[in-house]
Amino acid sequence: MARTHWLFGDQLGPAFLAAGDGGPPGDARVLMIESRGVFRRRRFHRAKAHLILSAMRHRAVELGDRVTYVRADTYREGLRQAVGDGPVTVHHPTSRAALGLVRSLDQVTVLPPRGFLVRQEDFAAWADGQRSLRMEAFYRRVRRNHDLLMEGGEPVGGTWNLDHENREPPPRGARTIGAPTPYRPREDSIDEEVREDLDRWEHDGDVSFVGRDGPRLFPADRREALTALRRFLHHRLAGFGAYEDAVLADDDTLSHSLLSSSLNLGLLDPAECVEGAEAVWRAGGAPLNSVEGFVRQVAGWREYVWQLYWYFGEEYRTSNALGHTAELPDWWNELDADAVSARCLATALRQVRDTGWTHHIPRLMVLGSHALQRGWDPVAVTDWFHRCFVDGYDWVMLPNVVGMSQYADGGRMTTKPYTSGGAYIDRMSDFCRACPHRPDRRVGTDACPFTAGYWNFLHRHRGRLVHNARMSRAVHGLDRLKDLSELLEQERQRGGGPP
Incomplete structure (x- = not known):
């Protein structure tokens, strides 16, 4: 029987269908399940619900005839409708609840996680030998192992952390730091369909949201995410460092990347983000403090948080x-x-x-x-x-x-x-x-x-x-x-x- 590969709603980039190194079988069909029960159980922000559903439906359109897209109340129900008791593979989900679900299903084979730089077993081996789990020590290890901003085994510029250069207050009297505007996507017919569905769910009293929706501000597909990444690297990264910790009432975004939602949906891979930033620095397009600050956010803090989530255990x-x-x-x-x-x-x-x-x-x-x-x-x-x-x-x-x-x-x-x-x-x-x-x-x-x-x-x-x-x-x-x-x-x- 042909195997099916299941994509969760935060596994939407090409890395989650790539063959090799624990990837799905090359001839696998793709299953995506849109579970309304997820939104019924918790009162999510309306814009978040919109982004996730838009991203899932955009990915389904990209995959065309290869995908079976099921709308069901629960994941179990969707799986039963799509494949019955047929074999399924899935990459390690990003939550303990989802991991518990897929591990409870005899038909599902769980593949290694993707979308991160460090393997869980490598982090655990390192963490077990540490007296305290501080991000700075982990960050230096990631830099060394992935050859990020390194020269001859040492950090470029002679120091690992330029945070002291990235704590400037905003210019006095300024309403903005004058950064180029971030990339903002244009909505399409898929977004229109999502909005109509969310409106109907709320009107029927089936689901309740908090916050406001629209227009969509963050990428919902790989093309948009890559455009947002290029926009940041080549137009906004240079000004990121100095005002990384500054806040202005009339400038919500300053020079921040706004890439976190794309990374966390799986639309971007962390390696392409940090390697792209390093390439900009080596080409003279951004100062080291800005690039190091961004690399520390992605290869340092994001990886550290992911690893601690699993290492500390459910009791945490x-x-x-x-x-x-x-x-x-x-x-x-x-x-x-x-x-x-x-x-x-x-x-x-x-x-x-x-x-x-x-x-x-x-x-x-x-x-x-x-x-x-x-x-x-x-x-x-x-x-x-x-x-x-x-x-x-x-x-x-x-x-x-x-x-x-x-x-x-x-x-x-x-x-x-x-x-x-x-x-x-x-x-x-x-x-x-x-x-x-x-x-x-x-x-x-x-x-x-x-x-x-x-x-x-x-x-x-x-x-x-x-x-x-x-x-x-x-x-x-x-x-x-x-x-x-x-x-x-x-x-x-x-x-x-x-x-």
């Missing part, structure tokens, strides 16, 4: 070292940016509401920091980030939120909680100048919710954080606050209301 999901249990408030779940007066938080929520995306600093130092300071349940915060971002998948958000953003793992992934008062936001953005809250005020009607929240967070977790070498000095600063009692009462009364 419920890590809650700080004991945070507060529920996410309705204004947050509904992305109600208009309910929020703090300009930084309102802007970040608006970006998520309208596009399903914002870059890594608003995610970490505004959205994630606020959730951490409020003591929200990290499981719920992880689920929110997963559902509300177009590039969010279980493997992406679990380490990023539990470990990096919420410090719920107690330091297994990072050396300190990533949160701050308003001074950091003021230094790295233009938010505070037109905000009713003052970044230097802890108490009062004009107190900055991040400044007050930061000190309240340190007070709640003083016993743990005073022993953290990177936090002890800040914790001891609590002793100098004459208004600490007033601040704590102010934060108690604020509760889960919008700042």
Whole structure:
């Protein structure tokens, strides 16, 4: 019997059908299953649902007669309709739930994962010999093993990490850094069909979404993804490094690549992204700090997060070292940016509401920091980030939120909680100048919710954080606050209301 190869909705690039090295049989037919139940079980961002369905349907059109495209309520139902009990291969899925499903099916043979630079067994062999799993050591290993930005066994420029050059605040008084515009695709008849289906599902009460949809902002096929990659490499990469951590209220994208959704859908391969960036640098088209910063994001952080997702095990999901249990408030779940007066938080929520995306600093130092300071349940915060971002998948958000953003793992992934008062936001953005809250005020009607929240967070977790070498000095600063009692009462009364 001819074998069928199953493509999940985040396995849409050519790498997932390439023969050799654990690939599917060359004569295999292709199966794609569009499961409405996935969207029924969780309240995803409308733009995310649109992108995934558009990308799947575009891939099906590309594959033509080779593909069987099934629309079913569940994957099991779709598999039964398409092949019965016939043999199926599938590349290692990207979530534990999907992996558990395919492994439970006797007819399915699971092939090695694709779309990443490092094999899981190689990472495990390295990690088992480490006292701590810090990204920098892993990143250097990837650079060496894949000969990325290397000369004679040493990093080009004589240093591995140019992060110190990539922390410039935005130009004072500027509303934009003046970067060339990013690539934006044009919608087509497939997008029109997807939008009509989503409208019908919502109208019938079958599915509920959050956020706004349209126009589609991110690539849905390989051609669009390659166009977006070329646009970034040749027009935007040069300006990426210096302002990598900067934020501007009127410039949502700055010089960021906007390639994460294409990578996570499998439309782009990480090797072609980082090798393309290195080629631009070697041709003199971009400075080293910009190229190294981008390579570190893709070959360093993205690979590291993928590997930790599997290495830490399923129990990592419920890590809650700080004991945070507060529920996410309705204004947050509904992305109600208009309910929020703090300009930084309102802007970040608006970006998520309208596009399903914002870059890594608003995610970490505004959205994630606020959730951490409020003591929200990290499981719920992880689920929110997963559902509300177009590039969010279980493997992406679990380490990023539990470990990096919420410090719920107690330091297994990072050396300190990533949160701050308003001074950091003021230094790295233009938010505070037109905000009713003052970044230097802890108490009062004009107190900055991040400044007050930061000190309240340190007070709640003083016993743990005073022993953290990177936090002890800040914790001891609590002793100098004459208004600490007033601040704590102010934060108690604020509760889960919008700042």
